[in-house]
Amino acid sequence: MRWPDRLAAVSGALLLLAVLVPMGLMLWSLLAQGSGVLSVDFLLEDPSQAGRAGGIAALLISTGWILAVCLLVAVPLGLGCALYLSEQVPAGTRRAQWLGGVLDMLAAVPSIVYGLFGYQFFAISLGLGFSILSGGLALALMVLPLMIRSAEQALRAVPFSYRQAGEALSISRWGWVKRILIPQAAPGIAVGIILSIGRALAETAVLLFTAGYVLRRPDSVMDSGRALSVHIYDLAMNVPGGMPRAAATGLVLVAILVILNLLVRRWLRPAQGVLY
Amino acid sequence: MMPPSLELQGVCVHYGNQAAIEQASLTVGGGELMALVGPSGCGKSSLLGSINRMTDSIPGCRVSGRVLLGSEVVSARHDSATLRRQIGMVFQQPNPFPLSIIDNLRFPLSEHGVPRRERDGRAEQALRAVGLWEEVKGRLHQSALGLSAGQQQRLCIARALVLQPRVLLLDEPCSALDPVSSKVVEELIVSLKGRYTLLMVTHNLAQARRIADSVTVCWMQEGCGCVVESNGCRQVFEHPSHPITAAYCAGEAG
Numbered sequence: 001m002r003w004p005d006r007l008a009a010v011s012g013a014l015l016l017l018a019v020l021v022p023m024g025l026m027l028w029s030l031l032a033q034g035s036g037v038l039s040v041d042f043l044l045e046d047p048s049q050a051g052r053a054g055g056i057a058a059l060l061i062s063t064g065w066i067l068a069v070c071l072l073v074a075v076p077l078g079l080g081c082a083l084y085l086s087e088q089v090p091a092g093t094r095r096a097q098w099l100g101g102v103l104d105m106l107a108a109v110p111s112i113v114y115g116l117f118g119y120q121f122f123a124i125s126l127g128l129g130f131s132i133l134s135g136g137l138a139l140a141l142m143v144l145p146l147m148i149r150s151a152e153q154a155l156r157a158v159p160f161s162y163r164q165a166g167e168a169l170s171i172s173r174w175g176w177v178k179r180i181l182i183p184q185a186a187p188g189i190a191v192g193i194i195l196s197i198g199r200a201l202a203e204t205a206v207l208l209f210t211a212g213y214v215l216r217r218p219d220s221v222m223d224s225g226r227a228l229s230v231h232i233y234d235l236a237m238n239v240p241g242g243m244p245r246a247a248a249t250g251l252v253l254v255a256i257l258v259i260l261n262l263l264v265r266r267w268l269r270p271a272q273g274v275l276y
Numbered sequence: 277m278m279p280p281s282l283e284l285q286g287v288c289v290h291y292g293n294q295a296a297i298e299q300a301s302l303t304v305g306g307g308e309l310m311a312l313v314g315p316s317g318c319g320k321s322s323l324l325g326s327i328n329r330m331t332d333s334i335p336g337c338r339v340s341g342r343v344l345l346g347s348e349v350v351s352a353r354h355d356s357a358t359l360r361r362q363i364g365m366v367f368q369q370p371n372p373f374p375l376s377i378i379d380n381l382r383f384p385l386s387e388h389g390v391p392r393r394e395r396d397g398r399a400e401q402a403l404r405a406v407g408l409w410e411e412v413k414g415r416l417h418q419s420a421l422g423l424s425a426g427q428q429q430r431l432c433i434a435r436a437l438v439l440q441p442r443v444l445l446l447d448e449p450c451s452a453l454d455p456v457s458s459k460v461v462e463e464l465i466v467s468l469k470g471r472y473t474l475l476m477v478t479h480n481l482a483q484a485r486r487i488a489d490s491v492t493v494c495w496m497q498e499g500c501g502c503v504v505e506s507n508g509c510r511q512v513f514e515h516p517s518h519p520i521t522a523a524y525c526a527g528e529a530g
Contacts, residue, residue, distance in 0.1 A: 090335060161371035165432070167333060168365040169384045169439065170357040179383060180373055 030254070034247030042248060047215050051235050051242055056249055058217040062132065062225030063201070065218060066211055069136025070143065070200050075193060077140070078147030082189075083177065085148070086155035100149070107145035112205040114142040119209035130224040135211025142206055143196040150195060154188020155181060194264045198257055204229040228253050279442040279473045280346030281306045282327070287341030287351075289322040289331060296322040297501035300341070302492045304443075309465065309474040311484035311509075314494030314524070319501025320477045323494070324445050327475070328363040329356045345443065361388060364436030368448040370428035372420035372435070377412050380420050380431060381438045388439060402438040406430040406464055426457025430464060437472075444468065446476040450483065462487060481525060485513055493521045 001009070045055030089096045118138025128134040158181055166176045182189070204227075212224035213234055226234070232249050235242030282304040289296045297319030304310040312320050325331045326339045329351075343351035350359055372380050381399035390398065403409040408430050412423070420431055429449060436444060446465065450458040466487050468474060478484055484491055491513070492506040505512060505521045516522040 159371075161367065161369055162373060164330070164367060165371045165373060165435075167330060168328065168360060168367075169387070169435065170360040171384065171387050175383070175387045179375070184374060 027254070030247045030250050032247075033244050034249075034251050037244045037248040038251060043252070046217065047231075047245075050239050051215065051231065051245055052239060056228065056231065056245075056252065058215060059226055059228050059231045059249070060252075061217050062211070063227045065132045065221060065225060066136045066139065066207065066227055067197065067200055069133060069221060070139040071193070071197070073137060073140035074143050074147050074196060078144055078192070078196075079151055079189065081144075081148045082151035082155055083181075085152045086181075087173070087177070091156060103145045103149055107149065110205075111142055111203055114138055115206040115209040117141070118206060123210055128222070130210065130212030130214075131222045132211055132218055132225045133221040135207045135225070135227070136221070138206045138210040139200045139203060142203065143199050146199060147192050147196045150192030151185070151189045154185035154192065157188065158184045191264055194260050198260055201227075201253065201257060201260075202229060203227075204233050208233075278306045279471065280348075281344075282443050282473050282475060283342075283344040284323070284327070285342040285344070287323065287326055287339065287343065289319065289326050290338045291322075291334070292336045295500040297494070297503075300494075300501075300503045302503060302506040304473050304475050304490065306346075306473055307470045308489040309469050309476060309487060310490045310492060311488035312475060312477045312492050312494065313479070313481060313484055314501075315496065316479075317501075318494040318496045320494050321447055322501070324365075324447055324475065324477055327443075327445060328360050328365055330365070332356060357388075361439050362441050363443045363445060364439060364441035365445045366429070366433050366436055366447065366449050369452050370425055370432050372423070372428050372431050374419070374421055376417045377420045377423070377431065378416040380435050384435060384439055398438055398440075399434075402434040403431075405437055405468075406434040407460075408434060424457065426453050426460055429453060429457070429461050433461075433464065437468075441472065443473045443475070446474065448477050448479065451479060481527075485509065493518070493524060495520050495524075 042055040043060065044057050046058045047056060048054040085096070085099060089099060115138060118134060118141065122128045122134040122137050123130060128137075162180055162184070163176070166180060171180075207227050207230050211227060211230070213226045213230050214224040215226055216223070218225040228249055232246045232253070235246035235249070284300055284302050287300045288298050300319075300323050302310070312324065314320055322331070325334075326341075327343055329339070331337045331339050339351070341351065342349055345362060350362070353359055373383060375383060378396070378399055381402055382395045385395045385398060386392070400409060403412065408427060411427065420428065423431060429452075433444075433449070449465065450461050453461060462483060465474065465476065469489075476488070488509045490507060491509050493504050493512065494501050495504045496502075497504075505516065505518045507517070511517075512521060513525050516525060
């Protein structure tokens, strides 16, 4: 091997290590601190003594509800916007660039800003208070740009030849969208949904302001509820002796995200079948 | 019933300020096959697309001139759905929908309001017309994308025929296929003569000579496509009236 190639290979390996080692350390530290607490009971019991004892069942429930509200709003709305963009705004036009730019900018807005807005708009102005509904809606706003952009990409990637065939046969727009466009783009849309779930699950700042941090199991979407990420923050920062349970909760959250990522990989596999 | 003739009178296609083809006129006799030949970029496909108004969905594209189906002027009609039921189209790349074989035919039928109980019968009829029925009758519910390229192209022709058009536009239907499949599709096209009026773009002069009743030669002149000659097949190949045609058909130009 010539020396520039060797240098590139060695520095590449070193960079890989530089990425893997901190990740390994992080997981190891979570395991070291949290594994003592982690058990099936930890998942099934409600927390007590501000989280110092008990498990995270109530938080899993709150997190699930918040996520459900978020997706119920973000998925249909995001898909609708993506359909509008892919069907009505031709790629490369000034309008497409402008709208895409706005969406990318919104996606880059710090989540704390969405939290402030969600608090001001959903909790105060609409009178929803600190509630799962406020939190889910604010999260939906936050993930919408990501959702729209990834669905739009998936829809635009559907081969032009199908569209041509549909036009030559005078297939209605609705028939085209329902039978060809959405089924073909479904894997890409699923990826967008799962990435959005990942972002929503990892989010803390937005929820502190909107869903609140009540530890009880919620009775309805109008109750305040604490998400897993908020729980980790609270245990680590505000509760003396909360660290082991914060770490264990972190492990659960990481496990959920890893499982979701594996699902993404499954869906990302190219579609079967021969294409000419 | 004899299919109607297809006549183009002074058709021009513009993309923005750029003319793709100017003042194109030709007549395909009812039930005849006309080959549209000429070098790449001389506006053949644009001309074909202007007939069933595929050009409508291209931003900035304007079409003028008249298209007649029999004695009816169809270019003035607002409703492109009826027009495209009468004028089917087949493309260069086989493009069956990513659905099952049978659904490729049921889908357009349901879109055009054909009652459910009639759909499978008409689908079978169309598959028989393209000689695909015996090959696929055991796997109608498998994906159309699993067929060979030649079978896919015949399925696309069946999909166009299932709406019972009178005219078929074919945009280089054989050029993406291997020689064996190409021959099968060519024979199929010949078998459609008489029942449909056919206008086929091709780069294959030997094919045009073999199967066409008439030939139209397009050419680039002053940066824009135009029709230089449109006549019977033998006339064009043996007694061309235009020097460009003579050179092109002799393989000296194009």
